[in-house]
Amino acid sequence: MVTMDNDTHELAEVIPTHIAIIMDGNGRWAQARGLPRMAGHRAGTENLRRIIEAAIEFGISYLTIYAFSTENWNRPQDEVQGLMRIFEDVIDRELQELHDQGVQLRHIGRLEPLDPAFREKVLHALEYTRQNNRLVLNVAFNYGGRDEIINAIQHMIDDHLQAEEVTVERVNQYLFTAGVPDPDLIIRTSGELRCSNFLLWQGAYAEWYFPAVYWPDFDKEQLRLAIEQFNRRERRYGCVKPTSGDEA
Numbered sequence: 001m002v003t004m005d006n007d008t009h010e011l012a013e014v015i016p017t018h019i020a021i022i023m024d025g026n027g028r029w030a031q032a033r034g035l036p037r038m039a040g041h042r043a044g045t046e047n048l049r050r051i052i053e054a055a056i057e058f059g060i061s062y063l064t065i066y067a068f069s070t071e072n073w074n075r076p077q078d079e080v081q082g083l084m085r086i087f088e089d090v091i092d093r094e095l096q097e098l099h100d101q102g103v104q105l106r107h108i109g110r111l112e113p114l115d116p117a118f119r120e121k122v123l124h125a126l127e128y129t130r131q132n133n134r135l136v137l138n139v140a141f142n143y144g145g146r147d148e149i150i151n152a153i154q155h156m157i158d159d160h161l162q163a164e165e166v167t168v169e170r171v172n173q174y175l176f177t178a179g180v181p182d183p184d185l186i187i188r189t190s191g192e193l194r195c196s197n198f199l200l201w202q203g204a205y206a207e208w209y210f211p212a213v214y215w216p217d218f219d220k221e222q223l224r225l226a227i228e229q230f231n232r233r234e235r236r237y238g239c240v241k242p243t244s245g246d247e248a
Helices: 026-031 037-058 077-100 116-128 145-158 168-174 220-232
Strands: 018-022 062-069 103-108 135-143 185-188 207-209
Touching: 026 037, 037 062, 037 077, 037 135, 037 220, 062 077, 077 103, 077 116, 103 116, 135 145, 145 168, 185 220, 207 220
Parallel strands: 018 062, 018 185, 062 135, 103 135, 185 207
Antiparallel strands: none
């Protein structure tokens, strides 16, 4: 049993190996406080640091965050540019701390549309933390589930795979998440009940959790509650567990 800092709370015994998070509600968090939307995005970025620390403490091995989708480019240009500045600033400010904490950064999605200087910073961060193994942090940036599947199909065609060679295991090798176990638990904050093109293939048998809290307020205690909820689920993967009278 893993014990929290607060002795009155204990973390459930089964810890998900891989948790993925759709960090939703930054803009609405800011608007509810009479602040500009960018203030919400900055608050959401600050919160990410706390959740990474909590994930390490709880013993989670993989954490995937939905930072910027392929559809987010359609937002107002001033907001997109502001988000890019925030992301670049995060790399500048947080990279050494993440490295010191043993976090390995990975990127899922496409880097081609990024400004070349920003892209180089991302590639440097990935290489700098490549040997770390305390927590693997997958950053889904310029990512979309459909785009990922199309990309996998295109590369399988390029490699001249025959139809009978296309298996679940082979497709996994062509995804952006190759080598990463599928998420056990996917969390979407803000109470919205949709997957928004996130990990469409990998999330086939994930448990979903939809807390009403906006992302900037999703703290360590909220993460603990999500893991508790995960422990209450019965994961059957499409099967039915035998009852006491059934044969094994």
